[in-house]
Amino acid sequence: METLLKPSLYATDGTLQGGRCTCGHVFFPMQGHGCEVCGRHGADLQPMVLKGRGKLLSSTIVHLHIDKARTAPFTIGKIALADGPVVRTLLVDPTREIEPGTAMVTALVPAGAGENGQTILDLRFTPET
Amino acid sequence: MARTLKDLRPVYVVGVGWHRYQNPSETPYVTLGVTAIRDALADAHMDWPAVESAYVATALLGMASGRPMLRHLGATGVPLSHIENASASGSTAFRQACIEVASGLTDVSLAVGVDKRNPVRRDSTGMDNLAEDAIAQFTHFSLLTNEYAQRHKVSFEDIARVAVKNHRNGAKNKNAQRQQERTLEEVLGGKKVAGSLTALQCTPVGEGAAAAIVASEDGIKRLGLDTSRAIRVIGSTARSERVYAAGLGFDAVLTKETTTIALQEAQVSPQELDIIELHDAFTVEELHYIENIGICPEGQGVHLLKEGALDIGGRCAVNPSGGLIAMGHPIGPTGIGQIGEIALQLRGEAGARQHPKARTGLAHMVGVGAVCYVHLLQRP
The missing domain is CATH 3.40.47.10 (Thiolase/Chalcone synthase)
Incomplete structure (x- = not known):
């Protein structure tokens, strides 16, 4: 049995839970506080499923990290999603930086076990093969 | 139409001071802060009662840290505000002091920044994120x-x-x-x-204090400050x-x-x-x-x-x-x-x-x- 670590942010098919304003601005994650571009809120902000693909802008290996829950080394990538927003998160491969411009896709990887022994999956990015 | 600082009364930096920036120590923030203020007062050749308002910049000391510090200079009753604006806290306090003098509400104002290396606390925005804790x-x-x-x-x-x-x-x-x-x-x-x-x-985050006193031309004249050392x-x-x-x-x-x-x-x-x-x-x-x-x-x-x-x-x-x-x-x-x-x-x-x-x-x-x-x- 598998569950998602952050089901409010992504789905089991690797898509991301973003949003779109009637002004056209696409954002991630979905939120109802208000549009960062025009300030519209409420019904003007609608959920939008964002494709789990994009282009790598940069990546870096983290050698030291203060939070013991995150064991270094790991790799952080900055990805411009095909739908617009730029996100930063972990890459699947913790050991190498990736060439900017590389096409990236999401992948769900095991990130621990839940109370009932089920695998908890978290979203990462990895080069498209 | 809105005006710029240059359109208002001229403002001058007349005194600057520090407590050395250093690795975290047992020194209380009060010591850091009053040291910098006294250094700035000495630099300006003026006494504390000449200061008409104070802006205290701090990001990590918690609520209302200014008065427990300033009272040790002699509690003159000056208006006191705390400014938190992350790394720009000190710059923001300085700007407020300049604006107050330029507007004519005061002739002499103080901006002082003081901090200890305490944990940063930022409340939740109500929005989750992918892995910001890793960045x-x-x-x-x-x-x-x-x-x-x-x-x-x-x-x-x-x-x-x-x-x-x-x-x-x-x-x-x-x-x-x-x-x-x-x-x-x-x-x-x-x-x-x-x-x-x-x-x-990378910057080494530590502790310390810095102070700047700003004054109008009226203030400089009234206090007999050295105009050749005043920086506009x-x-x-x-x-x-x-x-x-x-x-x-x-x-x-x-x-x-x-x-x-x-x-x-x-x-x-x-x-x-x-x-x-x-x-x-x-x-x-x-x-x-x-x-x-x-x-x-x-x-x-x-x-x-x-x-x-x-x-x-x-x-x-x-x-x-x-x-x-x-x-x-x-x-x-x-x-x-x-x-x-x-x-x-x-x-x-x-x-x-x-x-x-x-x-x-x-x-x-x-x-x-x-x-x-x-x-x-x-x-x-």
Whole structure:
């Protein structure tokens, strides 16, 4: 049995839970506080499923990290999603930086076990093969 | 129509002071703060009762830390405000003090920054994120370092030369947290934190205090202050982040927006700047910011650095104090300490760090959020 670590942010098919304003601005994650571009809120902000693909802008290996829950080394990538927003998160491969411009896709990887022994999956990015 | 600082009453920096920036210690923040204020009062040759309002910049001390500090100067009953604006807290307090004097509400105001290295607390916005807990500040700037190196075809070694220069400057500054010259080999050889970034290319967050006293011409006259040591604040501009195109570095774009307005309002060109104190928490930032301030075209910063144009005695001394990398970055004090360094430089009182014939200086801070503050100072 598998569950998602952050089901409010992504789905089991690797898509991301973003949003779109009637002004056209696409954002991630979905939120109802208000549009960062025009300030519209409420019904003007609608959920939008964002494709789990994009282009790598940069990546870096983290050698030291203060939070013991995150064991270094790991790799952080900055990805411009095909739908617009730029996100930063972990890459699947913790050991190498990736060439900017590389096409990236999401992948769900095991990130621990839940109370009932089920695998908890978290979203990462990895080069498209 | 809204007016600029230059349209209001002239404002002058008349006193600057510090408690040395240092590694975390048992010293109470009250000691740090009153030391810096007394240093600034002595520098101005004035007594505390002459100060008509006080702005206390602190990001990490918690609620209402100012009065337990200021009362030990003699509780004169001055209006007291606390300013928290992340790394730009000190710059913001300074701006408020300048605005108050320029408006005519006071003749003499104080901005003091003080901080201890306490944990940063930021409440939830109600929005989750993918893995922000995994992205420390140095990781954010390591990403930008990799982008800069790739885009402009420059080496990590050359970017690290920013730290060599700033450690060299800091070694001559008695108020700097780090006062040791470092070779390029030492800078590159230290422990890596993320990507190519080594510890000596990152600011050491510590503790300390800085104070600046600003006054109007009436105040200077009434108190009999030395007009030849008064440095005019000819510009103060503040902005916060907008929505930028995907992939643009927001700190750099925001710096450009803010500086462009500041230089235009003060009618100063980037080439007229003799001194720049900027937010070099990480080496790559100095290159981003000098380029976006307009000292050179994008991607050319490394060339200036290598030919010594950014050294004390060069075309424009950048971070003669040692900058955040060597002087340190205790958060609340940092932006005020920049003003202090520029005032010393423009008066010709910077000793071993003196940049020849310095007339005009720019102080730049960015703060998480992001916000950007730019001040322009000029020797009359």
